[in-house]
Amino acid sequence: xxNVVPKGVRNILAGISWPVYIxxxxxxxxVAFYSLAPAPNTQGHSFYAYGxxxxxxxxxxxxxxxLVLAFGSATVSTALGTLLGYGLCRFRAAxxxxxxANLPSLxxxxxxxxxxxxxxxxxxxxxxxxxxxxxFLNAGLLTMVIAHITFQVPYVALTVFARLAGLDPNLFEASxxxxxxxxxxxxxxxxxxxxxxxIGGFLLGITLSIDDFTISFFTAGPGSVTLxxxxxxxxxxxxxxxxxxxxxxxxxxxxxVLAVAHFFISRSRDxxxxxxxx
Amino acid sequence: xxxxxxxxxLILGAALLAGVAGPRVAQADTPTLNLFIWSxxxxxxxxxxxxxxxxxxxxxxxxxxxAELAAKLKAGGDSQYDLVVPSSYYVPELADEGxxxxxxxxxxxxxxxxxxxxxxxxxxPGDKYSVPYQWGTTGIVYDPAKIKGTPDGxxxxxxxAQNPNYPFVIPxxxxxxxxxxxxxxxxxxxxxxxxxQWVVAAKLIEQTKKRANFAGFVDETPARDQMKxxxxxxxxxxxxxxxxxxxxxxxxxxxxxxxxxxxxIWVDTMAIPAHAPNPQLALQFINFILNAHTGADLSNxxxxxxxxxxxxxxxxxxxxxxxxxxTDDDNKRLQFLQPLRGAQYKLFNQIWTSVLQ
Amino acid sequence: MLATAAQGEARARNFRLWITAGPGLFWIIVFxxxxxxxxxxxxFFTSNDYGSPVMPLTVAPFSQVAGYSxxxxxxxxxxxxxxxxxxxxxxxxxxxxxxxxxxxxxMTRPASVRPLLMLLVILPSWTNxxxxxxxxxxxxxxxxxxxxxxHALGIVPPDLGIAPGVFAVTTGLAxxxxxxxxxxxxxxxxxxxxTLVEAGRDLYASGVRLFWHTVFPQTVPGLLSGVIFxxxxxxxxxxxxxxxxxxxxxxxGSLIANQFTETPDWPYxxxxxxxxxxxxxxxxxxxRVLTRRLGGTGEATI
Numbered sequence: 001x002x003n004v005v006p007k008g009v010r011n012i013l014a015g016i017s018w019p020v021y022i023x024x025x026x027x028x029x030x031v032a033f034y035s036l037a038p039a040p041n042t043q044g045h046s047f048y049a050y051g052x053x054x055x056x057x058x059x060x061x062x063x064x065x066x067l068v069l070a071f072g073s074a075t076v077s078t079a080l081g082t083l084l085g086y087g088l089c090r091f092r093a094a095x096x097x098x099x100x101a102n103l104p105s106l107x108x109x110x111x112x113x114x115x116x117x118x119x120x121x122x123x124x125x126x127x128x129x130x131x132x133x134x135x136f137l138n139a140g141l142l143t144m145v146i147a148h149i150t151f152q153v154p155y156v157a158l159t160v161f162a163r164l165a166g167l168d169p170n171l172f173e174a175s176x177x178x179x180x181x182x183x184x185x186x187x188x189x190x191x192x193x194x195x196x197x198x199i200g201g202f203l204l205g206i207t208l209s210i211d212d213f214t215i216s217f218f219t220a221g222p223g224s225v226t227l228x229x230x231x232x233x234x235x236x237x238x239x240x241x242x243x244x245x246x247x248x249x250x251x252x253x254x255x256x257v258l259a260v261a262h263f264f265i266s267r268s269r270d271x272x273x274x275x276x277x278x
Numbered sequence: 279x280x281x282x283x284x285x286x287x288l289i290l291g292a293a294l295l296a297g298v299a300g301p302r303v304a305q306a307d308t309p310t311l312n313l314f315i316w317s318x319x320x321x322x323x324x325x326x327x328x329x330x331x332x333x334x335x336x337x338x339x340x341x342x343x344x345a346e347l348a349a350k351l352k353a354g355g356d357s358q359y360d361l362v363v364p365s366s367y368y369v370p371e372l373a374d375e376g377x378x379x380x381x382x383x384x385x386x387x388x389x390x391x392x393x394x395x396x397x398x399x400x401x402x403p404g405d406k407y408s409v410p411y412q413w414g415t416t417g418i419v420y421d422p423a424k425i426k427g428t429p430d431g432x433x434x435x436x437x438x439a440q441n442p443n444y445p446f447v448i449p450x451x452x453x454x455x456x457x458x459x460x461x462x463x464x465x466x467x468x469x470x471x472x473x474x475q476w477v478v479a480a481k482l483i484e485q486t487k488k489r490a491n492f493a494g495f496v497d498e499t500p501a502r503d504q505m506k507x508x509x510x511x512x513x514x515x516x517x518x519x520x521x522x523x524x525x526x527x528x529x530x531x532x533x534x535x536x537x538x539x540x541x542x543i544w545v546d547t548m549a550i551p552a553h554a555p556n557p558q559l560a561l562q563f564i565n566f567i568l569n570a571h572t573g574a575d576l577s578n579x580x581x582x583x584x585x586x587x588x589x590x591x592x593x594x595x596x597x598x599x600x601x602x603x604x605t606d607d608d609n610k611r612l613q614f615l616q617p618l619r620g621a622q623y624k625l626f627n628q629i630w631t632s633v634l635q
Numbered sequence: 636m637l638a639t640a641a642q643g644e645a646r647a648r649n650f651r652l653w654i655t656a657g658p659g660l661f662w663i664i665v666f667x668x669x670x671x672x673x674x675x676x677x678x679f680f681t682s683n684d685y686g687s688p689v690m691p692l693t694v695a696p697f698s699q700v701a702g703y704s705x706x707x708x709x710x711x712x713x714x715x716x717x718x719x720x721x722x723x724x725x726x727x728x729x730x731x732x733x734x735x736x737x738x739x740x741x742m743t744r745p746a747s748v749r750p751l752l753m754l755l756v757i758l759p760s761w762t763n764x765x766x767x768x769x770x771x772x773x774x775x776x777x778x779x780x781x782x783x784x785x786h787a788l789g790i791v792p793p794d795l796g797i798a799p800g801v802f803a804v805t806t807g808l809a810x811x812x813x814x815x816x817x818x819x820x821x822x823x824x825x826x827x828x829x830t831l832v833e834a835g836r837d838l839y840a841s842g843v844r845l846f847w848h849t850v851f852p853q854t855v856p857g858l859l860s861g862v863i864f865x866x867x868x869x870x871x872x873x874x875x876x877x878x879x880x881x882x883x884x885x886x887x888g889s890l891i892a893n894q895f896t897e898t899p900d901w902p903y904x905x906x907x908x909x910x911x912x913x914x915x916x917x918x919x920x921x922x923r924v925l926t927r928r929l930g931g932t933g934e935a936t937i
Contacts, residue, residue, distance in 0.1 A: 010743050017740035020733060024759050024810070027770035031762070040526040080659040087655025091648050105923070106916060107660055111667055112863075113915045115871050117892045118674060118908045119667070121353050126670035128354030139358055150666045153659050155864075162822065162860055182651060200818065207757070211764055218350065222312040222358060223337040231763050233317035236342040239503025240769045248766040255761055263751045270747070345896035352687065352901075375685050424794075443794045445777060450882055452897045487883060490792060494799045494881015509776045509796065620684040627686075627898035628704045634885050634893075635711040 028252055035245035049242030050250075059247065062230040066210055069141065069226060073148035074205035080149070081156025081205075082198055084108070086190060088157070089164040090172070108158070111151045120218030123147045127219065139221030147219045148209045155208065156201030163197035164190070309334040311559040314341060314350075314359040316546070319412070321579045328566050334559055343497075344368045345452065351377045357553035360560040363411055366401040366545040367454060370617040373407045378549045380406050385561040388568035391588040399545065401617050408547035409564050410585035412518075412576065415604060415612060416455060416498070416542040419505060419515040419534045432463040432537045434512055436486055443491055444511035447504070448483070450495035453630030454615050455514070455542055456483055468540035469616045473625060480633045487633075495634070505532055518582035521596050525581060534601065536608055543604075543612035545585065675912075678905035686899030696906035712890075719870050719887040726808040726869035727862055730816040733809060734861065735854075738821050753821060757814045768807060768878045775803045775879075799881030807875040812868070816861035823857025859926055867915060887911060 039048035053059060088104055111119070127143045130136060137143055175185045191198070213228040220229065234244055311332075313320075317340035325336050341347050344365050351362070356377050364372060372378050383389060386409065389397065396410045418434055424444045425434070434440050435448060436459075448456055460479035461470035470476065486492060493510050501513035502520070506529050515534060523529035548567065550560045566572060574592030577584040583602045584593065596602060604612060618626055678696050680688035702708050741752045759767065775781060775798035785791040797803055827850065835849040873889035876882065882889075891911070894904025 005739070005743055010740075013736050013740040013743060016733075016736040020737060021755065024756065024813075027767050027774060027810075028759060028762065030770045030774060031766060040528065080662055083655045084659030087652050087657075087659075091652035091655065102920060102923075104656065104660060106919075107663055107668065109916070109919055110671070110912075111663060113867050113871075113912060113919075114667065114671060115888055115891055115908060115911070117895055118671065118904075121349065121895060122667070122670035122674040124350070124353040124355070125674060126666075128357070132357075146666055150663060153663060157659060158860065158863075159819075159822075162819065162856060165856070197822070200822070203757075204818070207761060210761065213764075217346070218353070220339070222310075222314070222339050225339070228763060228765075229340075231765060233340045233342060235765055235769075236499060237316075237318040239500060239506070240766065244766060248762050252758065252762055255758060259751065259754045259758070263747075267747055343896070345899075348899065349896045352899075371685055375687060443792070445795055447881070450897075491795060492881070492883070493795075494883050496882070504772075507773065507776070508778050509772065623684050624682070624686070624900070625705050627900065628706060631885075631890075631893065631898050632704075632706065632709065632711060635715060 028248075031245045031252075032249040034240070035242050035249045037242040037245075049246040053243050053246050053250075056243070058225070059230065059243075062225045062227045065141065065224060066227040069144055069148060069216075070206045070209040073145050073152060073209050074202050076145075077149045077152035077205050078156050078198060078202045081153045081201055082160050082194070084153065085157040085160030085197075086164060086186070086194075089161050108154045111154050116212070116214035117218075119151065120147070120215040123150075123215065124218045139219065140224050141221075143219045143221065144216055144224060144226070147215050148212065151212075151215065152205035152208055155204045156198075159201045159204065160194050160197045163194045167193060309556060309559060311336045311361065311556060311563055312359045312554075313338045313361050313563075314347065314355070315361075315363045316340065317342065319363065319546075319580055321575065324567075324572055324575055327572070328563060331566060332559060332562050336563075343451070348372065348377075351551060356551035357555070359551055360554040360556045361563055362549050362551055363546050364408070364549055366399065366408070366547055367615040367617050369402050369408045369547060369549065370619060371623070372549070373402075374619065377552050378407045379552045379554070379557065381409060381550060381564070382561060385558075386565045386568065388565045391568050391570060391573070391586050393585055393587045396545065396585040400614055401545075402547070408549045409568070411546045411548050411567065412580065412582040413543065413545040413585050414516050414518045414582045414602075415536060415608075416514055416516055416544065417534050417536040418512065419502065419520055419532050420512045421505065421508075421531070422533050423531065424511040430535060430538050432459050432539055435514070436460065436463050436482060438489060441491070441512055445491050445493035445509065446512035447493050447496040447501050447510055448486065449497045449501070449514055450634070451497055453626070453633065454618075456633075457626070457630065458542065458615060459514075459537070459539075462537070462539035462541070465539075468542070468613050471616065471622070476626065476629050480629050483633050502529070505529065516582075517601055518580060521581040521601055524601075525596060536604070536611055538611065540611050540613060542615055544615065675905045675909050677902050678909050680902050682900050682902040686894070686901050686903075688902050688905075696900075696902040697910070699900075699903045700906050700910050715885050715887050715890055718884060722804075722808065722872070722876065722886065723866045723870040725805055726812050726872075727816075727866045729805060729809040730812045730865050731858065731861065733813060734816045734820050738817060738824050741821065742824055742827075753817070756817055760811070760814045764811070764874060765878075767810070768875065771803065771807055771810070771879060772798050774798075775800075775806070798879050799883070801880070803879040804876050807879040808869060808872075811872075811875060812865045815864040815868075819860035819864065820854060820857040823854045823860075827853050855926075859922070863919070863922070867919075870915065871911070 035049050036045040036047065037049065038044050038046055042048075092104070123143070123146075124139075127137050127139060131138060171189060172185060175189045180188065211228060212226075213232055216226050217229055220226070225233075231244060231247070234241065309332075311328075311334055313336055315338060320338070325338065328334075329336055339359070341350070347362060347364060348368065348371070351359075351372065352375070369378070383405070389405065389409065392410060396405075396413075398404055399410075402408045418429070418432070420429065420434060421444075425441060429440060435446060457476055457479045458468050458470070460482045461475055462468040464475075464479060464482065466475045466479070470479065496504060496510075496513070498514055498516050499519055501510065502515050502523065504510045505513055505515075506523065517534065520529065520532070520534045523532075548564050550557050554560055567576065568586060570586065570588035571592060573584045573586035573589035577589065577597055578592075578594055581596065581602070583597065584590070600608070677688040679692050679694065681691055681693050681695060683689045700712060702710060702712050737756065741749050744752060773779065775796055777794060777796035779796070782791060782796050785797055786793050791797055791800075831853070832845065832849045835845050840848060871886075871888040871891075873886040873892065876884060876886055877889065885893075887907070891904050891907050894900045894907065
């Protein structure tokens, strides 16, 4: 495919893209730089902020809670969203018009277009009401997970739908002809094909959850502090301290290391696989 | 990734959720005090001390603004938390809305430790719904390297001649301080209360917004950090915030003063939400904080003044200077923000919204 | 005979539809639609002095949305609305303009490197939004190297910074929303049929014409998804204008937020939200109708 795009165009593309990549990481470099700020009343750069961070139990509790929240909600929302996107793509009659066609779409878009504050306050009032009436759903991690699942499902559904939409419907006929029932078709035909979309939706869900502040703030119970809530509080009180910059740097570095490691591992795995004579 | 297909993911997710919901069943036994407070406003030491004394557990959750606190209480939080810490001017509003319960003074003997002026304040006569926690003043902080001379009033913010070039900010929030300070500058007094005066003050702020060196609406504590990094040269500030950054050396070169036309003295108070699960524990906690030594520990930590007369002898360092303990001269310029009740509140909010637009 | 078979099939189809799409839709209905309808119902109540809803029922909050307040009428809300619309437009345009070169740049790299390059684009959005926006505040502040250049060129008065300002806000928006445009666009581009491009070249088309007629139409599904993922959140966003624009101009998102917090008036806030939802919903439906008319590419969005 590279021979289709002429060299001149390729150079222009590179000329635009590399500066954008650099610009993407400049603020992060600044964050890393500030995380090395000297300790109070001293001179010279140091890892002082990292030391403070590691001794701060609340940060790790917040981080752990954020991760549990993100992975837990993303798993459920990926499952729900994949089924939702699949169902709407496969089984909605192609000639549906009016309400049947548009209603599911509007329902799916609602979490995306609802402002976070209204979303959060509605959930708080709702959960509080349920708690008063039934004693279940005490405000805490569970209520946060439910709220997070709710705003992630549409993104997964949209991503899976988009991937499925271009699929040749005859493939489903073919699998039916091969005596696969609905469930088998789903797991052996659909899932492998939309796998990138499922993974993409899962990652999108985690991204949305990890950075959410408003909805988490309102649905949190006493003591349920997530990372964004912690950072927001710390920033409001002490400003962007070196500890906060250290936290940000650590998060980015960890993910980058994992991503690069994954890249090299899968590349060497592919290379080894290609050495096996077929 | 085929190994982690959908069925596995579903099981993992369910396990995580079970892990989340499970522990709830276990921990119902120890009485718990749910504390909802400004972040970084209380120490581990004080919390541990209270836990020892009451044989209970304290769960601390933080918030950053009175507005967030009020929103959460209104939406159902008043049955989740046992103790909240609203600022003085919010107390009448929360009480009127039925979100707070009266404090049983018979269970808080240490109330007598407070200075007389805090035992019967304007904003909450007789300390019916609230008990003072910490107090402070609002003033102006500036960078003398950029602003020459000795400014001494609100003019440094509102008069273009006093600061024609350097970036400055004014706080956002609910607008109470800002309209009050504009009124003071215009000569109406810090607590002007007539609609016509509010409108003139609002217009002054709108004109200030239009100046080229206006760098935006930034609240006091974040503004202090922008001052530290040199992003702005003038801003309002809380005296305690400035005291802490003097103490850790990060703002040695900045100067703070109380504007001569009048400025705010504020009190953060402890209050009990109307449907608190454990009001008894809350009362014990209030009494604990009012203890002379606890009060001093608190102030020595967050560098704000203590309303506790009995604590004064234990205060150290900067707390005894004029920055934290205003002189009599200063005291004449300090006023509590008058609470707004009823229809006035609504009118004020609409005026402030039109300024922000 | 044939009729009942068809009916049976339609029923089976409906059943499968409910089994698969049902749980997700049900979840959203129970956990968002119902709670929001309750909250937004507040828009029809009168607001008491402290902003809480009380009887009697009324449409007064909606007249407030139209601009009437205790101070008479003013056009503030219309200005806020247009401003937010403009912000959505800028965010969408800038992220689209940046996404195309980057996506096609990634496409010209070997297939093994592509996931890594994509991840590198998305990664910055995994830092906390507050932390990275503050970094931009420093990078564009009065003391930053970039600002010295601006001072030298006379674009910015000395002693002031590029931030807060319009350019800073645009940068912040582009930075935040780029990943949301790139992901769907890349998904589309990955499935591109290059034989069409070759066919176009055989027909002596070249350069921009070639791109416009062979490449671009194939990327439209991804572009449309990206537009939705960017425009809708950007319309209600207020964090970037708040931090990088100095909060000098209210956006509809912050106006609504204020009604529940700083200047409480819950019925007004609910009414504003209803109007905003109606507007966005109408825009979405219109968008879908439009994409269907553009010849079947609309299937790519739900």
